[in-house]
Amino acid sequence: MFGMNQSTERDTYVARCLRVAAAVRSAGVTLKKHDKPPLVEVSRDAKSVSFPIVTDDRLWRETTVEEAFYSVLVDARGWAGVDLSDTIVVDMPDDVEKSEVSLIKHDQATERERMTSLTDLLGGEQILSSLYATADLT
Numbered sequence: 001m002f003g004m005n006q007s008t009e010r011d012t013y014v015a016r017c018l019r020v021a022a023a024v025r026s027a028g029v030t031l032k033k034h035d036k037p038p039l040v041e042v043s044r045d046a047k048s049v050s051f052p053i054v055t056d057d058r059l060w061r062e063t064t065v066e067e068a069f070y071s072v073l074v075d076a077r078g079w080a081g082v083d084l085s086d087t088i089v090v091d092m093p094d095d096v097e098k099s100e101v102s103l104i105k106h107d108q109a110t111e112r113e114r115m116t117s118l119t120d121l122l123g124g125e126q127i128l129s130s131l132y133a134t135a136d137l138t
Contacts (some may be wrong), residue, residue, distance in 0.1 A: 014066075020073065020127045021066035027122060033065040040068045042118060049117040051075075070135060074116070077137045079111040 021031060024042075025053040032041040038053045038060045053060065119128050133137050 016135060017064070017066040017070040020070050020131060023131055023134045024069065024122070027127060029122065031065045031069050033063075033068055037062065040065065040072055042069070042121060043070075044121050045115075047121045049114055049121060052116060059100060073135050073137060076111065076115050078113070079130060081109060082108055 024031065027044075029042060029044045032043070033039075033051075034041060038055055038069045039050045040053060041048055043049075053063075053068055053071065055063070115128075119125055122128055122131070129138075
């Protein structure tokens, strides 16, 4: 019984990844997976944006480009909700060093730049929102 549930969850996940990839491809976008370093390149016309993926080599080989792009959307949605205002930084636990806060802010700025590029590449915020809905990330 446990294996069946696990298989169903995997099937649902893969189907979602395929739906999202089909939606982005129908907008004229190409998805490409690169191995060294692991990243997903999203391109359309002469524009492209790359999203690095943190993973090990074995898992990356087993990951489809559709799954990798879905993870890009999940990460992007997560970063969009991050608020690193000064109030939040002040309220961080003492064991979080200020250098870590700077790194987090840098990562956030980098992710927002990538998402701005992706949004432009897709043709606007409405299409990105549609992809979030297709990915069940709304």
